[in-house]
Amino acid sequence: MKPKTSGKSDGRKWHGTVLGVLLVYLFLPVAGTLLFSLARQWQDGILPDGYTLQWYGSIFTDGRFLAAVGRTLLVGVITVIVTLALMVPVIFVLNVYFPKWERLLQISVLLPFAFPPVVSAIGLIKMYSSGPVAITGTVWILIGVYFIMIQPFIYQSVRNSLSTINAKDLVEAAEMLGASRMAAFRRVILPNILPGTLVASLLSFSMIFGEFVMSRMLVGGQFETVQMYLYNQMNTSGQAASAVVVTYFALILVLSGLVLKLGAWKPKGYRSAQVEEE
Amino acid sequence: MSYVRIENINKSYQQQKVLNDISFSIEEGQFLTLLGPSGCGKSTLLRAIAGLNEIDSGSISVGDRNITALPSKERQIGMVFQSYALFPNMTVFENIAFGLKMDKMKKSEYTPLVEEMIALIDLKGKENRYPAQLSGGQQQRVALARSLVKRPKVLLLDEPLSALDAQIRRSLRTEIRLLQKRLKMTTIFVTHDQEEALTVSDRIIIMNQGRIEQEGSPEDIYTHPASEFVARFIGSYNVLKRSDIGLDSLPDTELFAVRPEVISIAPLAEAPVAELGTATIEGKVEQLYILGNVIRFTVSAGGLDILVDALNNSTVHRIQEGMDVRLFLPADKCEPLRQ
Ligand SMILES: Nc1ncnc2c1ncn2[C@@H]1O[C@H](COP(=O)(O)OP(=O)(O)O)[C@@H](O)[C@H]1O
Ligand SMILES: [Mg+2]
Numbered sequence: 097m098k099p100k101t102s103g104k105s106d107g108r109k110w111h112g113t114v115l116g117v118l119l120v121y122l123f124l125p126v127a128g129t130l131l132f133s134l135a136r137q138w139q140d141g142i143l144p145d146g147y148t149l150q151w152y153g154s155i156f157t158d159g160r161f162l163a164a165v166g167r168t169l170l171v172g173v174i175t176v177i178v179t180l181a182l183m184v185p186v187i188f189v190l191n192v193y194f195p196k197w198e199r200l201l202q203i204s205v206l207l208p209f210a211f212p213p214v215v216s217a218i219g220l221i222k223m224y225s226s227g228p229v230a231i232t233g234t235v236w237i238l239i240g241v242y243f244i245m246i247q248p249f250i251y252q253s254v255r256n257s258l259s260t261i262n263a264k265d266l267v268e269a270a271e272m273l274g275a276s277r278m279a280a281f282r283r284v285i286l287p288n289i290l291p292g293t294l295v296a297s298l299l300s301f302s303m304i305f306g307e308f309v310m311s312r313m314l315v316g317g318q319f320e321t322v323q324m325y326l327y328n329q330m331n332t333s334g335q336a337a338s339a340v341v342v343t344y345f346a347l348i349l350v351l352s353g354l355v356l357k358l359g360a361w362k363p364k365g366y367r368s369a370q371v372e373e374e
Numbered sequence: 375m376s377y378v379r380i381e382n383i384n385k386s387y388q389q390q391k392v393l394n395d396i397s398f399s400i401e402e403g404q405f406l407t408l409l410g411p412s413g414c415g416k417s418t419l420l421r422a423i424a425g426l427n428e429i430d431s432g433s434i435s436v437g438d439r440n441i442t443a444l445p446s447k448e449r450q451i452g453m454v455f456q457s458y459a460l461f462p463n464m465t466v467f468e469n470i471a472f473g474l475k476m477d478k479m480k481k482s483e484y485t486p487l488v489e490e491m492i493a494l495i496d497l498k499g500k501e502n503r504y505p506a507q508l509s510g511g512q513q514q515r516v517a518l519a520r521s522l523v524k525r526p527k528v529l530l531l532d533e534p535l536s537a538l539d540a541q542i543r544r545s546l547r548t549e550i551r552l553l554q555k556r557l558k559m560t561t562i563f564v565t566h567d568q569e570e571a572l573t574v575s576d577r578i579i580i581m582n583q584g585r586i587e588q589e590g591s592p593e594d595i596y597t598h599p600a601s602e603f604v605a606r607f608i609g610s611y612n613v614l615k616r617s618d619i620g621l622d623s624l625p626d627t628e629l630f631a632v633r634p635e636v637i638s639i640a641p642l643a644e645a646p647v648a649e650l651g652t653a654t655i656e657g658k659v660e661q662l663y664i665l666g667n668v669i670r671f672t673v674s675a676g677g678l679d680i681l682v683d684a685l686n687n688s689t690v691h692r693i694q695e696g697m698d699v700r701l702f703l704p705a706d707k708c709e710p711l712r713q
Contacts, residue, residue: 262457268426269459269517273473273524274447283472287463 126345133338151339155329161340164325171235171321172304175242176297179250182243184293187254188281192264198255205251208244216241217313235319241310246300253296257289295358302351305344377402377560378528383432385418392418393429394584400528400577403558405551409571410581411607416564419581420530423562424453436527447476452521453530456537458513460505466492466516467501473524491519494553511542518550522557529554531563535570547574568608572596580604602711605631612637612680613711619653619703627710634683636707639671641693645700653703655680659695673699 133151135144155161190198208216220241225232231240263285270280308323317324322344329337376399385393392415400406408416421427423434425446433442441449460469470491474484492498495515505513514534521529531550535543551574554561565571571578572592580587580595580603588600599605602613611631616624624630640646648654657675664670669690671682682701684690693699 261462262459265455265457265459266461268446269453269455269520270461270472270476271446272424272426272451272453273520274476275472276447279476284461284463288461 129338129341132335133342135335151335152343155336155339155343160320161325164320164322167319168305168322171238171242172301175239175246175304176300178239179243179246179300180293180297183247183250184254187251188258188263188285191255191258192267201251205248209248213309214313217310220314233315233318235315237314238311238319241314242304242307245307246303249296249300250293253292254289257292258285261285261288291358295355298351298355298358302348305347376400377437379435380423381433383419383422383434384430385422385427386430392584393422396432396586398579398586398589400560400562402560405554405561405563405574405576407563407565407571407575407578408581409565409568409578412566414581415584416581417532420532420562420564423528424451424530425449450527451530452524452526452528454514454517454521454532454534456533458505458517460513460517460520462505465502465504466497466508469505469516470520470523473520477524487523491523495519510538511546514538514546515549518553522553522559527560529559529561531561533564533566536565536567550574580607598709599631600712602629602631602713605709605711610634610681614678614708618655618678619708621651621653621705623651623705624708625710627712629711629713630708631711632703632708634670634681636704637680637682638702639673639682639684639690639693639699642698642700648702651705653705655701655703657699657701659693659697659699662693662695673701675701
């Protein structure tokens with residue numbers, strides 16, 4: 097049995113090494129960026145000459161940075177709310193009352209994945225720079241594009257929640273008990289799909305927070321988002337830009353933590369399924 | 375006039391006719407069972423009565439109201455689903471109170487009704503549990519209570535027991551029947567299990583491929599199956615042709631159903647001669663099983679397999695597999711079948 101055990105521990109060592117290398121590969125740039133953002137000066141040494149928080153101070157007192165954060169938050173929140181308000185009822189109605197048509201929605205929702213962002217951006221610029229809806233260069237086109245980008249995530253999550261709770265049966269049971277369709281949706285379906293939908297919303301939100309290509313191409317300087325600000329900073333001060341990146345990472349970390357926590361959270365009824373025998 | 379009247383209901387999905395001119399009626403307080411194999415249209419019919427499915431033609435009345443065109447929530451009909459369909463975000467109490475709340479009842483008004491119902495289904499002390507914390511049987515009792523608390527005019531049950539295991543199934547079906555009698559609830563119960571149907575029902579309707587095959591009391595259906603389908607579906611009837619039996623005194627039909635226990639069996643070597651009005655068939659024992667105090671023989675006779683149940687006495691005891699035997703079929707126990 098000896099060769100087998102040693103083979104096993106060999107395997108474990110190999111495992112550990114690969115994992116270690118991977119982690120170093122992934123986190124070295126982040127650690128470097130963090131260090132750079134805290135450095136007083138970092139010219140010719142393996143470590144900086146001294147440390148300071150001045151770069152953070154400078155970006156957090158920079159009205160332009162705060163305005164960019166505000167804009168990104170605004171676009172993110174509006175887009176997520178609009179998407180939920182439009183998509184959730186549509187997915188619900190199709191899932192429960194017209195299951196045959198659901199396939200169509202599925203295809204149309206996934207279609208944007210088929211086009212690279214630059215291609216879609218050029219198409220959108222052409223489409224919306226003149227004519228009845230000339231919104232290129234305004235925030236509206238950005239909201240429209242982000243709507244398209246996040247709807248697959250919202251769709252998938254809402255649909256999964258609906259099939260997990262067997263939404264059709266629940267709605268029919270509620271109707272048999274005298275509930276209107278609205279009441280059935282509000283009292284029975286909504287509370288049960290809420291956790292999954294919140295997770296999808298947070299994911300969508302962090303995606304919008306990190307999006308650059310569309311905001312650069314469609315709106316450019318007129319509406320400076322966080323990613324646009326970062327891009328502009330890189331040309332002026334590398335260290336301030338690093339501070340922006342680190343701040344952004346911290347924010348994403350917090351959002352991911354929330355997503356994980358909410359993902360594990362279940363509505364009251366699903367907690368501790370201690371079934372007792374009769 | 376009957377309490378519930380279903381008249382000439384037709385329903386097709388695409389080309390397939392799922393309900394074919396279904397008509398029947400139910401008296402107030404009666405327990406009616408729709409029995410049939412899976413896919414014969416039972417759920418479609420029940421959902422049509424509930425207003426969850428549209429029908430192509432026909433009419434449905436309860437009391438003096440024609441409810442054919444009414445939406446589900448105005449029909450005053452209760453329904454219990456196979457999947458329970460309890461609301462996972464609500465407690466037992468809230469689930470049962472849901473229908474009363476939808477009727478705009480105040481909390482002080484519905485609380486005593488809900489508590490009474492919880493006592494009736496024996497779930498006192500579990501009011502604040504969530505469905506996921508209950509066993510399958512308890513969940514189904516909550517679903518039952520949730521419908522009954524509204525005192526519907528008719529209660530519909532679509533295979534409510536088929537997701538439960540055998541023991542709980544048996545005790546819950548008795549419980550449902552007792553509750554139904556106590557509340558004098560007019561009930562339509564759907565199942566594909568003939569034993570379940572025979573034990574709980576006042577009346578049974580047997581369905582096959584969207585049509586009604588036979589309608590009657592459990593005794594009636596069990597002792598006088600009307601067609602080959604019913605005879606085969608309801609139990610272990612032998613279905614024999616007129617020529618297999620070969621008696622002139624039989625009624626004038628082609629097919630007959632014969633229960634295994636009305637046939638007697640004897641070893642060919644020592645068999646008595648047949649009495650008048652009794653047919654004899656000779657064959658060979660293919661198989662025998664001992665089912666407690668009854669022995670079940672499979673006898674092959676000229677290409678037919680005939681089932682025979684005999685009490686385990688000393689004569690029968692000597693019969694073994696491979697032995698030649700003579701069977702005796704009394705003519706008056708051969709049930710004529712329509713084709
Ligand atoms: N929504 C539907 N679309 C098409 N066919 C259906 C639909 N619902 C039921 N059917 C068909 O109707 C027949 C009867 O179904 P159902 O009433 O569910 O049977 P049962 O409840 O007796 O098992 C089946 O052949 C089934 O395939
Ligand atoms: Mg069914």
